[in-house]
Amino acid sequence: MNIDPPCYVFTYSVDGPLTQINARFLKQLEYDCSEVVGEMRMEDILTGGSKIFYKTHFLPMLMMQERVDEMFLTFKSKSGNEFPVLMNLELIKEKEEQHIQAVGLHIAKRNKFEKGIIEAKATAEKALKENEILSEMRSRLERNQENLERQLRDLKRINFEHLEFSKVLSHDLQEPLRKMILFAGLLEDKSEKDGLDPKLKFYLHKLSGLSEDARVLLIKLQRFHSLENRMKQGSKGNLEDIFESALERINNSEIKPDLSQLKVKKVYGDIYLLTRVFRELLKNSYQFRSQERSLSIHISSSLITENYYWAVEDAYRYTDFVQIRFEDNGRGFPPNSKDHVFGLLQKFHTDSGAGLGLAYCKKIIELHHGRIFMKPSSVGGTLFTILLPIYETKFAE
Known part of the structure; x- marks a missing residue:
């Protein structure tokens, strides 16, 4: 006999949407099952404060201990009503899959009582601490101004060094290589006419080839270094059109x-450079395809809410991103290479190119104020996840 328990019961994957939810919780949330299962994540049904607490404390503790009991989270319904829940969560591991089993009890009265106590205490202490708070804020502002001054000085120094480095790449190193290629070619021609030692001819040919490879690599490094200057004014684009291009x-x-799974198709940015990102990913999937199975590439997109601040600690502003998931069934990357795949000149296969493609992708996405991640795919290949802000922005900011 199937009995709905007098509590909230649901499950969800660690980094994905809810997979199961009972009728009692659905009724409290005011959603239909089709609106939640497979569509919404745990963070999507939490209030702002609980979302931060869940991401920074609750989830890390759960991943370490595999179980967390009696912690408060506040959920929000479809109409915006908030209700507190006492949660018990357990991490379930089945083969290579991980999901979380959650059980919660609605405790509105207790939460309201505790909130009243906290507010009363805060009101009583406000007058006593007002001067201390103002003094601390003044000191913090002065420290922030000093930090900002140091950062601006460092930024000017780095920009100057970048300009000097670009000059070296574009001229000081290119010119000697061009001359080496020229002289090696002249010597090759002379060896053909004068019938010199074949070994000498081989070495000259090798020298010419290596010099040309170095020259091409310098050109690619210069282009990578100057990507900021090549960013054009942003415009709206369609993901289907971008992939077709x-x-x-x-x-x-x-x-x-x-x-077929592109649920969100509109993106904003330098469409030419975004096209280059997906061209690089598509080329990689084909180049490093598995010989044991036909190449399969699945691309999906959705709208998610994430913390905009990822480089600043303890700063939170949740905003909407377009999440693009690019998954193939190719050869993938070696184990423990996750933190290095986007580095300059990183090569993980014997038939790899210059090792600049994924570094280009990362820099272009970050110039759009987005992020890109990689992890092994469940189908044996690679899964790239790209987050792009949905709002129009100036790249120079």
Whole structure:
């Protein structure tokens, strides 16, 4: 006999949407099952304060201890009503999958009583601490101004060094390499005419080839270094059109990505450079495809809410992002390479190129104030996740 228990019961994947939810909790949330299961994450049904607490305390503790009992979280319904819940969560591991089993009890009266006590205490202490708070805020402002001054000085110094480095790449190193290639070519021609030692001819040919490789690498490094200056004014784009343009540039009929799960299609940014990102990912999927199975590429997009601040500790402002998931079933990356795949000149396969492609992708996405992550795919390949802000922004900010 199926009996709905007098509590809230639901499950969800660690970094994904809810997978199960009981009728009692659905009724309290004022949603239909189809609006929640497979569509919403744990953070989407929490209030702002509880979302921060869950991300910074609750979830890390759960991942370490695999179980957390009797912690308060406040949920919000579809109409905006808030209700406190005493939560028990347990991390369930089944084979390579991980999900979280959650059980909660509604405790509105206790929460309201505790909130009243806290507010009364805060009101009583406010007058006593007012001067201390003002003094602390003044000191903090002075410290922040000093930090800002140091950061601006460092930024000017780094910008100057970048300009000097760009000059070295564009001229000081290019010119000697061009001359080496020229002289090696002249010597090769002379060896052909004069019938010199074949070994000498081989070495000259090798020297010419290595010099040309170094020259091309310097050009690519210069382009990577000057990406900021190549960012154009942002515009609106359609993900389907962007992927179609990327496929046209690749011109390979064997690459046929599945775009049926693009729930959000509008993006904003430098469309040319964003197209370059997806062209690079598509080329990588094909280049490093598995010989044991046909290449499969699945691309999906959705709207999620995440903390905008990821470089500043203890700063929170939740905003909407377009999440793009790019998953293939290729050869993937070696174990423990997750933290290095976006580095300059990183090569993980014998047939890798210059090792700049994913570094380009990361820099372009970050210039759009977004983020890109990589992890092994459940189908044996690689899953790239890209977050792009949905609002129009000036890249120079």
